[in-house]
Amino acid sequence: MSGDAALERLKREGRIVVVGASLAGLRAAETLREKGFSGSLTMIGDEPHEPYDRPPLSKQVLLGKATADRTALPRRLDIDAKWRLGVPAAGLDMKARRVRLADGDEVEYDRLLIATGVRARPWPKPEEGSLDGVFVLRTRDDGAALERALAAGPGRVLVIGAGFTGSEIASACRERGLAVTVAERGDAPLVGALGGVVGAVAAEMHRENGVDLRTGIMVTALEGDSSGRVRAAHLSDGTTLEAEVVVVSLGAQRNTEWLTGSGLGAGPRGIACDAGCRAFDIWGIVTDDIYVAGDVARSPHALFGYQFLSLEHWGNAVAQAETAAHNMLSESAERRPHVWVPAFWSSQFGVNIKSVGVPSMGTEIVITQGSRAERRFVGVYGYQGRVIGAVTFDQCRWLDFYEQQIEQTAPFPPPYSTVDRRPEGNRPLDADFPDPSIPTHGPTITLSGYSPADRRMKFTPAHN
Amino acid sequence: MRLVVDLNRCQGYAQCAFLAPDVFAMHGDESLLYDPQPDEEHRENVVRAVHACPVRAILLDAMNGSLSTAEARGER
Numbered sequence: 001m002s003g004d005a006a007l008e009r010l011k012r013e014g015r016i017v018v019v020g021a022s023l024a025g026l027r028a029a030e031t032l033r034e035k036g037f038s039g040s041l042t043m044i045g046d047e048p049h050e051p052y053d054r055p056p057l058s059k060q061v062l063l064g065k066a067t068a069d070r071t072a073l074p075r076r077l078d079i080d081a082k083w084r085l086g087v088p089a090a091g092l093d094m095k096a097r098r099v100r101l102a103d104g105d106e107v108e109y110d111r112l113l114i115a116t117g118v119r120a121r122p123w124p125k126p127e128e129g130s131l132d133g134v135f136v137l138r139t140r141d142d143g144a145a146l147e148r149a150l151a152a153g154p155g156r157v158l159v160i161g162a163g164f165t166g167s168e169i170a171s172a173c174r175e176r177g178l179a180v181t182v183a184e185r186g187d188a189p190l191v192g193a194l195g196g197v198v199g200a201v202a203a204e205m206h207r208e209n210g211v212d213l214r215t216g217i218m219v220t221a222l223e224g225d226s227s228g229r230v231r232a233a234h235l236s237d238g239t240t241l242e243a244e245v246v247v248v249s250l251g252a253q254r255n256t257e258w259l260t261g262s263g264l265g266a267g268p269r270g271i272a273c274d275a276g277c278r279a280f281d282i283w284g285i286v287t288d289d290i291y292v293a294g295d296v297a298r299s300p301h302a303l304f305g306y307q308f309l310s311l312e313h314w315g316n317a318v319a320q321a322e323t324a325a326h327n328m329l330s331e332s333a334e335r336r337p338h339v340w341v342p343a344f345w346s347s348q349f350g351v352n353i354k355s356v357g358v359p360s361m362g363t364e365i366v367i368t369q370g371s372r373a374e375r376r377f378v379g380v381y382g383y384q385g386r387v388i389g390a391v392t393f394d395q396c397r398w399l400d401f402y403e404q405q406i407e408q409t410a411p412f413p414p415p416y417s418t419v420d421r422r423p424e425g426n427r428p429l430d431a432d433f434p435d436p437s438i439p440t441h442g443p444t445i446t447l448s449g450y451s452p453a454d455r456r457m458k459f460t461p462a463h464n
Numbered sequence: 465m466r467l468v469v470d471l472n473r474c475q476g477y478a479q480c481a482f483l484a485p486d487v488f489a490m491h492g493d494e495s496l497l498y499d500p501q502p503d504e505e506h507r508e509n510v511v512r513a514v515h516a517c518p519v520r521a522i523l524l525d526a527m528n529g530s531l532s533t534a535e536a537r538g539e540r
């Protein structure tokens with residue numbers, strides 16, 4: 001049978017299975033239907049809920065402006081899928097093209113999309129992490145539970161970790177008038193993602209808004225009372241802090257354990273795939289029927305030296321899912337690469353923070369517009385004489401321009417003078433990223449040049 | 465009615481907040497907060513906002529609230 005005929009048949013009566021029924025899974029499913037796929041589509045998701053949106057969980061939901069059960073994603077069309085919700089996929093037989101579910105069922109596929117995302121990294125000591133009043137924030141249920149705890153008006157909230165999510169949680173607490181302490185191991189909030197120069201601005205923002213920000217500090221233990229409720233945290237400087245609510249915000253772990261032993265190139269760093277979203281097996285051979293998208297994927301990007309990028313970005317999940325779906329139904333010559341320029345937004349303390357490119361690859365930064373003191377600026381990151389990333393604080397309308405600069409590998413520092421460039425922005429500064437060999441929880445972009453099957457890679461939290 | 469705003473695209477022009485103030489609100493100078501599942505009574509305003517957004521960042525579901533089906537609840 002010619003390739004064309006096989007493809008037509010796949011489109012007409014093939015079986016496509018999507019594991020991970022969230023943003024990437026849903027967008028891929030919609031794209032498959034839009035592209036004329038009329039075969040059977042199965043959506044497997046371990047959460048009992050239909051696909052919902054996560055970014056509002058740390059923003060609208062914690063502010064009490066929307067409830068966690070009302071963040072279900074809109075549908076562009078009826079995807080007419082068989083839904084297997086509330087049951088995780090537990091194994092993959094690549095040879096037989098079968099996904100095994102935790103309830104023992106098996107689902108056969110002609111094409112598989114893996115979009116199992118990441119989960120919140122739990123507090124390393126399970127007995128402390130399971131105390132009442134200790135939370136993580138990743139799922140709709142987490143969001144509902146944390147919102148309830150905040151609404152009860154706790155005396156103090158402790159947020160462990162000042163990455164984007166931790167900072168947004170602290171911001172929501174202050175807006176609700178709650179006392180909040182943020183403990184961060186690094187020198188400043190957001191330092192892993194944006195470096196020390198911008199981290200210093202974030203630190204001021206926390207303090208001005210009444211957050212008790214403690215940097216260069218670790219939480220060493222959580223302490224419960226006799227009824228199993230958290231009451232205090234012990235810090236590495238020897239002090240003890242009383243808190244009724246503790247939010248563990250130490251980043252995420254990739255949901256790949258279910259693929260252990262399957263022969264797919266899946267490990268703690270995610271699932272490696274080519275630029276067309278096709279997964280690699282453990283030998284680095286590209287599969288032709290298994291695709292990957294979203295937070296769980298890591299893929300090479302030509303703009304960034306073919307480094308494998310793992311992105312925990314909403315926009316990446318959408319774009320990669322659409323590309324994966326397109327490629328699943330296309331002949332090789334019609335396949336498209338996923339060469340999305342990373343883009344991310346966050347909203348905290350009423351400030352709109354956005355970034356494009358890969359700031360964490362940058363070694364230098366120049367403030368091309370505005371000023372850090374006013375919390376309104378554009379920071380451009382440079383790497384080996386070219387523009388590699390940009391961040392804006394309340395200056396988002398300039399971002400498209402810098403995205404183009406990154407795509408064109410424009411020279412750094414930018415030779416032109418921009419409107420509103422202040423004296424402080426005339427020379428590049430050391431972007432001041434922490435030593436990359438020290439594991440952090442912060443970045444939402446991970447450069448991962450290692451073998452996906454490398455299991456020696458271990459996160460070593462500094463709390464014992 | 466469900467909606468999601470692609471906040472990578474959104475440039476804080478606040479057209480939506482002006483046209484459907486019960487659903488969209490600015491938070492600070494350019495951050496946007498919105499209700500992802502507004503009541504049906506706001507549909508007309510939301511549709512106006514969708515069309516007025518200069519960067520087309522608002523995605524509204526095309527299925528007119530027909531989602532509380534067995535499918536959506538995972539029973540099929």
Ligand SMILES: Cc1cc2nc3c(=O)[nH]c(=O)nc-3n(C[C@H](O)[C@H](O)[C@H](O)COP(=O)(O)OP(=O)(O)OC[C@H]3O[C@@H](n4cnc5c(N)ncnc54)[C@H](O)[C@@H]3O)c2cc1C
Binds near residue numbers: 045057258
């Ligand atoms: C609180 C919060 C705030 C955020 N804010 C922003 C923001 O401001 N800007 C931004 O760009 N991004 C933000 N993000 C990130 C964004 O939400 C993610 O990038 C996006 O959700 C990724 O989508 P995904 O479909 O790849 O993965 P996920 O949304 O993680 O979905 C994966 C799904 O697969 C399920 N699953 C896992 N294992 C299995 C299995 N074995 N079988 C079946 N199902 C399984 C999971 O339970 C989950 O439902 C935020 C995330 C969170 C949690």
Ligand code: SF4
Binds near residue numbers: 517520522
């Ligand atoms: S109209 Fe569009 S660009 Fe303006 S704030 Fe609303 S969503 Fe953003």
